[in-house]
Amino acid sequence: MSKTGNISSSFDMSIGFLPILITMVLCLFISQDLAIYIGTGIGALLSLHAAIVKGAKIPKFILYISTAILFLFTIASMVYCEYCPYGYLPLTIEISTFIMMAVLYLHKNRFIQFFMDKQGSCSKHFYVQGAESAVVSARLFLMVSGIHFGVILLLLIVARPVLLDNYQLLNRYMPPLVFIATILFNQIAIYYFNRITRHIEFVPVVDKSGAVIGKKMALEAISYKNEYINPVIRIAAASGGKLYLCNRSQNCIIDQDKTDIPMECYLKYGETLQDGADRLIKNAFPKVKGVNPMFMITYHFENEYTNRLIYLFLIDTDNPELLANMRFKNGKLWSLDEIDEQLSQDVFSQCFKHEYDHLKQVIYTREKYKAL
Numbered sequence: 001m002s003k004t005g006n007i008s009s010s011f012d013m014s015i016g017f018l019p020i021l022i023t024m025v026l027c028l029f030i031s032q033d034l035a036i037y038i039g040t041g042i043g044a045l046l047s048l049h050a051a052i053v054k055g056a057k058i059p060k061f062i063l064y065i066s067t068a069i070l071f072l073f074t075i076a077s078m079v080y081c082e083y084c085p086y087g088y089l090p091l092t093i094e095i096s097t098f099i100m101m102a103v104l105y106l107h108k109n110r111f112i113q114f115f116m117d118k119q120g121s122c123s124k125h126f127y128v129q130g131a132e133s134a135v136v137s138a139r140l141f142l143m144v145s146g147i148h149f150g151v152i153l154l155l156l157i158v159a160r161p162v163l164l165d166n167y168q169l170l171n172r173y174m175p176p177l178v179f180i181a182t183i184l185f186n187q188i189a190i191y192y193f194n195r196i197t198r199h200i201e202f203v204p205v206v207d208k209s210g211a212v213i214g215k216k217m218a219l220e221a222i223s224y225k226n227e228y229i230n231p232v233i234r235i236a237a238a239s240g241g242k243l244y245l246c247n248r249s250q251n252c253i254i255d256q257d258k259t260d261i262p263m264e265c266y267l268k269y270g271e272t273l274q275d276g277a278d279r280l281i282k283n284a285f286p287k288v289k290g291v292n293p294m295f296m297i298t299y300h301f302e303n304e305y306t307n308r309l310i311y312l313f314l315i316d317t318d319n320p321e322l323l324a325n326m327r328f329k330n331g332k333l334w335s336l337d338e339i340d341e342q343l344s345q346d347v348f349s350q351c352f353k354h355e356y357d358h359l360k361q362v363i364y365t366r367e368k369y370k371a372l
Contacts, residue, residue, distance in 0.1 A: 013130070013137035014186040016062030017179045019043030019070055020097060024090040024176040032089045033077045040074045043067030058126050061134035065104070069096050090175035098145050101138040108135040129214065140189075141182045148178050202269035203230050206309055208300050215269045226307035229300070233276045234351065235263035235284075235293050235313040236359055239320040241367040242335050243359065246328035248349060254305050255349035259342075262328045267311070277313050284326060291315055291322075297358055301351055312355055316366060336360055 023039030047067050050060045073093065076083040084092050104111060112135065115127035152170055205214035205228045216228065237244040243261070250256050263284050267276045277293045285291050293313035301308045317323065323333065339356065342348070348356075 012183070012186045012190060013060065013062040013133045014140060014179075014183045016060050016064070016066050016137070017097075017141070017182060018066075019046065019063070020066045020093055021176055021179045021183075023070060024093065024179070027089050028172060032084065032086065035089070036070060036073045036077055040067065040070040043070050058133070059130040061130055062137050065100055066097070069093065069100060072096075088171055090173075091171045094145060094148070094175040094178060098142065098149070101141050101145075105135060105138045105142060108138075111135065126214070136189075137182070137186055140185050141178075144181045144185065145178050148174055203266045204269045205229065206231050208309065210298065210309055212269075218266065218268075225305055226302055229302075229307045229309050231267040231273075232308045232310050233263075233265055233267055233273070233280055233313065234261060234310055234355070235277065235280055235315060236261040236296075236355070237263070237323050237326070238314060238316045238359075238363050239318065239323050239333060241363055242333040243339065243363070244323045244326065244331060245334050245339075245348075245352075246326075246331035249329070254303065255351075258349040258352075259330075259347050260349040260352050261355075262326060262331060273311055277311075281315070285322070288322065291317070296362065297355075299354060301354065303350070310351060312358075314359065314362060316363070336363065 019039045019042045022042055023035050026035035026038055043063065043066055047060065047064055050063060070093075073083070073089075073096075112128060112131045115131050148170075155170075201218040202215040203218045204212045205216055206212055207229065210231065214228075216224070216230075245259050246262050248255055248258050248260050263280050265276070265280050267273065268279075271279075273295075277295075281291050281293055293315050296312040296314050298309065298311050301310050320333065323331075339348075339360075343353070343356065
């Protein structure tokens with residue numbers, strides 16, 4: 001991961017207002033009905049593209065709502081020719097959108113929770129992010145549109161002739177500006193959020209195959225426990241047919257004080273697997289060069305406290321002094337026989353028990369060929 005916590009423009013759900021904005025602009029130059037048909041068609045095409053595009057994607061809830069609003073206006077134009085007075089279509093659409101956004105915002109908790117409760121859904125993470133982003137966009141629109149309606153209401157109360165004189169400005173030109181302002185404010189908010197969070201570290205969220213499907217702040221990795229899968233690098237150390245083991249820290253999420261391999265860390269967002277392994281080696285051997293970890297296996301580990309895709313590496317050195325200088329709690333070299341004797345006891349970490357048979361076979365094979 002880089003230390004820049006960038007949010008892409010895909011999180012700006014207010015871009016979903018574009019079909020409505022296009023409709024409003026078009027009705028300034030062509031008939032209202034034709035503008036609605038074009039806007040509805042654009043919204044339908046964008047919604048279809050968002051739905052069928054392959055790969056990880058965030059649902060465009062605002063786009064879907066905008067398209068639904070325009071579709072209702074399309075139906076109304078076909079059923080009742082006087083569905084909207086001439087020149088009032090932009091304001092009417094803005095009012096309709098305001099109602100929909102108000103409903104969404106008032107039920108925001110229920111809306112987000114609905115997707116969070118989708119147990120086992122592979123796309124749950126994206127739907128939750130999309131729902132949260134849609135709520136942010138709805139709030140911004142309500143604020144900007146509320147100012148517009150407040151100005152109209154004020155003029156109705158204190159200066160109605162002024163309102164009539166400024167009909168074109170308030171009813172036809174201001175509604176498009178409301179949507180433009182909402183999109184711009186959303187982009188500005190994302191820009192400043194990126195600046196504020198550029199030094200915050202993130203960890204990737206992956207599926208069981210290792211494909212990155214999102215990211216979370218590293219500080220949150222403990223709090224959401226096993227809700228998401230995070231990649232973790234573990235590096236075992238061996239010398240002379242023995243494994244270097246130590247006690248896990250009390251600050252670890254799982255298996256505090258259990259005996260385990262010495263090196264473990266989250267893979268950072270945007271960091272390659274090799275970069276993560278090199279970073280872990282550099283922390284353990286800050287003054288030693290040429291220590292190259294060998295990749296062993298990948299496996300998925302999950303319990304009630306954590307959910308991890310673990311990448312296991314091994315360093316095998318002919319210099320036991322290199323490992324003796326490692327400063328880990330109760331760290332020492334264990335023979336395979338010693339480990340076998342204690343394996344049935346509650347001594348080792350759960351992950352180490354998953355890894356031991358493979359590590360044992362690799363170390364045994366390497367020692368066998370060294371003797372030849």
